[in-house]
Amino acid sequence: MTGGHSGSSAHDDEPIFIPVEPDGASQRCRVCGAVDEVTRDEMPSMAGYGTDTYAQCTRCGSVELSDPIFGWRAKPATWPPTTDHEQS
């Protein structure tokens, strides 16, 4: 972690998906609010050891990633999407 700055948007260290049931059976995307719209995948890491994991909201496209080298990170999408003035 490289803390220090207190940015006001797009933290990359906050979970995208948060449990909504007491047992955590369902997960809600905190970016767009979709429930159980999560595509998950995992595969052997390109690092040669461990596992890469991937979870993406099918509605807004926010992604959580983890791998043995870089650890966990999140890439929140812009929501609602801006169609007339897109920034890249």
Ligand SMILES: [Zn+2]
């Ligand atoms: Zn979402």
